[in-house]
Structure formats: structure tokens, C-alpha cells
Amino acid sequence: MRFIFKLIRFILTPFMLLSEKLTTPKGIQRDQASQAKIDADCLQLALYEFKACPFCIKVRKEIARLSLNIKKCDAQNNPVHRQTLAEGGGRIKVPCLRITDKNGDVQWLYESNDIIIYLQQRFATN
Structure with a gap:
């Protein structure tokens, strides 16, 4: 049974990624100062993802639409990111956004x- 799911994922993954590439919206255009402030705010964020996860694709499309430069961490293929997600978030489930506040929490x-x-809420009006 597991083999069947792996085979289906193997077959569908290229189509999902191509679809993402073709349907990702253009980003919001901001003036340089506004975009620089948003880029600085995005340094406090990281998205833990699996490349072909449909829910991760949905989040990545919104990140692109909002013109956000959020670090992406591959929790499927990178054991360090996977371990960080498990220890910090408490479970290996994606997508997961790590938000670090000004105090480091x-x-x-x-x-x-x-x-x-x-x-x-945080970036659409900026």
C-alpha cells in the first residue's frame, strides 16, 4: 500500500510543481522603502514545507502574491530542518510558519x- 502512494506521489509531483509555476500570481508592487521594511520583517519568518505538498503550494503562492522574501526550509529532504520542526513545533507537519518576535520568542x-x-493581516496593507 505504501508503495502505491509513493508511486502516485512520484507521478504527480512534476505536474503539481509545473502547475504551481504556471499559476503563481504576480507579486504586489511596493516602493523600495516599503519593500525593504517588509524584507526586514520577513527575516523573522521561516516556512517549513514539503516541495510537492498542495497546502505548501497554496502558502507559497500567497507568499509570492504578497511579494514576501520568507526563508523556505525543506523539512522533507533536509534532516536538520526536519529535526528543527519536530523539536520546535512539536510535530512534523507542513506547512508550518516559524515566527520569531523581537524578544526572540x-x-x-x-x-x-x-x-x-x-x-x-501582517503584510497586505503595508
């Missing part, structure tokens, strides 16, 4: 819709 936000709402 870290919050782990799971669920694609929650991540998208957070990003829209």
Missing part, C-alpha cells in the same frame, strides 16, 4: 489557511 503556526490569514 518563537511561535509555530500550522495550517495553510491560518498561515495565509496571518500573512495577509
Whole structure:
């Protein structure tokens, strides 16, 4: 049974990634100063993802639409990122947004819709 799911993923992955590439929206255009401030704010964020996860693709599209330069961490193929996600977030589930505040406190936000709402509230009006 596991083999069947791996085979299906193997077959579908290129199509999912191509679809993402073709349907990712253009980013919001901001003046240089505004974009520089947003880029600085994004240094406090990291998205833990699996490349072909449909929910991760959904979040990456919103990140592109909002013109955010958020670090992406491959938790599927990179054992360091996977371990960080497991230890910090408490589980290996993606997508997960790591949010570090000004005091250095870290919050782990799971669920694609929650991540998208957070990003829209924080960056869509800037």
C-alpha cells in the first residue's frame, strides 16, 4: 500500500510543481522603502514545507502574491530542518510558519489557511 502512494506521489509531483509555476500570481508592487521594511520583517519568518505538498503550494503562492522574501526550509529532504520542526513545533507537519518576535520568542503556526490569514493581516496593507 505504501508503495502505491509513493508511486502516485512520484507521478504527480512534476505536474503539481509545473502547475504551481504556471499559476503563481504576480507579486504586489511596493516602493523600495516599503519593500525593504517588509524584507526586514520577513527575516523573522521561516516556512517549513514539503516541495510537492498542495497546502505548501497554496502558502507559497500567497507568499509570492504578497511579494514576501520568507526563508523556505525543506523539512522533507533536509534532516536538520526536519529535526528543527519536530523539536520546535512539536510535530512534523507542513506547512508550518516559524515566527520569531523581537524578544526572540518563537511561535509555530500550522495550517495553510491560518498561515495565509496571518500573512495577509501582517503584510497586505503595508
